[in-house]
Amino acid sequence: MAGVYDFTATSLAGQEIPLQRFEGQVLLIVNTASACGFTPQxxxxxxxxxxxxxxxxxVLGFPCNQFGxxxxxxxxxxxxxxSSNYAVSFPMFAKIDVNGHNAHPLYQYLKGEKSGLLGASIKWNFTKFLVDRSGKVVARxxxxxxxxxxxxxxxALL
Structure with missing residues (x-):
């Protein structure tokens, strides 16, 4: 069975990053956007x-343009x-889709592990998945x- 650490994502710099690099850490995986009402998060x-x-x-940030x-x-x-507005130093990845046929495999996995109130689909920017040190999705x-x-x-997970 696949887990969070089995996926790879492309960094903003264009490098393929195996998420295995984060093995043993507690992760907060978030789909982000620069022009959203939640952007101040x-x-x-x-x-x-x-x-x-x-x-x-x-924190792992995944920009997404699917919402508005x-x-x-x-x-x-x-x-x-x-960097200029929020001095972000946590890993940011290349823009992805989180819903639909082109959804990034990581997000297909995350949604399969923890559905939201209205089903598996991501409803908007800044949906957050909490992952424990073993790579298990524990909360959405x-x-x-x-x-x-x-x-x-x-x-509590640290």
Missing amino acids: YRGLQALHQALGPRGFS SQEPGDAAQIEQFC HAPTAKPEGLTREIE
Whole structure:
């Protein structure tokens, strides 16, 4: 059976990154967008990454343009936006689809492991999947869930 660590994703710089690189860490995997009402959550995601990273935690950001075309930029524009506006230092990956026939295999897996309130499909940007150190998807949080509100849940897995 496939697990989170069996997938590979392309970084914003165009490098193939095996997610096995994050094995043993608690992960928060988030589909992101630069022009969304939830975009300020980058601040909270970065704060979590900084505060809990030394204990074995990482945020993984996956830009997606499937919801209201709220991530229209290319990789360079996304990187520039994230670094200049939110000083993002957590791994950001190339823009992907999270729904439909072209959905990234990682997201096909994540949705299969934890459905949302209205089914498996991702409903909007900043849906969050929490993964434990063994690579098991333990929770799915709606876009309205603020990153800072997940601190206790993440700490319990560290």
